Amino acid sequence: MARDNLDILIVGAGPVGLTAAVELTRRGFSPRLIEKDTRPHKESRALAINPRSMDILEPNGATKRFIKAGIKARGMNFHAPDRLLFRLDMRNIPHPVRKYMLVLPQVETEKHLIATLGGNSKVDWKTELTGLVLKGGKPAVTLKRNGKTETLSPDIVIGADGAHSTVRKALGINFIGEAYEHDWGLADVHLDGLAPEELHIFDLSPLLIGFIPIRGDLFRVVADTTNVFDHMPSCVKVKKVIWESQFRISHRQVETYQKGPAFLAGDAAHIHSPVGGRGMNLGIEDAAWLAYLIAQDDTESYTQHRHPVAKNVLEKVDRATRIISSDGSVTTFLRRFVFPYIARRNFAQRNAFRNITGLDTPAPPWLE
């Protein structure tokens, strides 16, 4: 069968399923994209689109839309309760042109990916995958929509259906890892007292509280405690809370990203703490790589390409999360005195930014 006639089903219209749809469409395929829910989300969810994702999404036109809609954060400020410890200057990002982190709420990222798809493909909302088996190596799929059942037998299934992936469970692939001990707090708030369009992290040992700018005086607050508002730094005046939530974070990864012609991408394949803002970006990379490998007729190498990348990120994020949420005197000393000393050097900033911006992952060969 000609590659562009492949019948491809993408499950889940989060940022990862949408990226798969956009990238496959750009390469001449006509995938079908289903989503059990509708949009928009109430929460802002992932906020940072890193330079690696922006490079990947440039050829299909999404990056241009994101830049128009988002804000360019150019500094990360690390504070003790009473003073600025150091500032990471995004001019040190080791990318030729993108010397910033683009902040755009996930709800908007998804909206612009849907607009990028345009008339080429549409999302089948309120359509849920309820069954998947591989029969003689070919997927047999059951969908439910408006109480009606549909069965189909696509050539390829892409499970971009999130952390609780039905596709992953149907394929019998284990999600190996564990949950951290602490619950974390999350809120979007209008506030005074912080420089806008910059990220701010306060070391209030034993707690850490981060502020990510969304727009104007609206910031996302993330803290390794559930009662975020009991621990606001004295310089911050909260004006209005838009929403708040608590969550337990886990770090898990699948052992394989594929079984026959069924594949996993994004949160369906790996989850980790929000430290570093890598989750959604890593998933965008998975989806774009998978589209490339499908076009190259080289899907057998998908796990080989993507598993080590997420494993490496999970290890780094796990180390950072444990340092951040540790209340030991040694880690407090490191955070207050050793890291600031090192972090004022440009080489250290470039190294930190290689990780934060996703430039520590293999460069996509199709962009070279």
Ligand SMILES: Cc1cc2nc3c(=O)[nH]c(=O)nc-3n(C[C@H](O)[C@H](O)[C@H](O)COP(=O)(O)OP(=O)(O)OC[C@H]3O[C@@H](n4cnc5c(N)ncnc54)[C@H](O)[C@@H]3O)c2cc1C
């Ligand atoms: C409150 C909150 C805050 C977050 N904050 C951050 C952050 O600050 N930084 C960060 O990097 N990440 C953050 N995340 C995580 C980030 O949202 C995910 O990494 C990202 O959404 C992963 O994208 P995805 O497309 O893989 O999965 P998802 O966004 O989960 O999308 C999966 C989609 O699949 C659909 N689906 C599931 N099962 C089926 C089925 N059987 N049939 C059809 N459709 C199905 C779901 O409805 C969903 O729309 C946050 C998440 C939440 C919930």
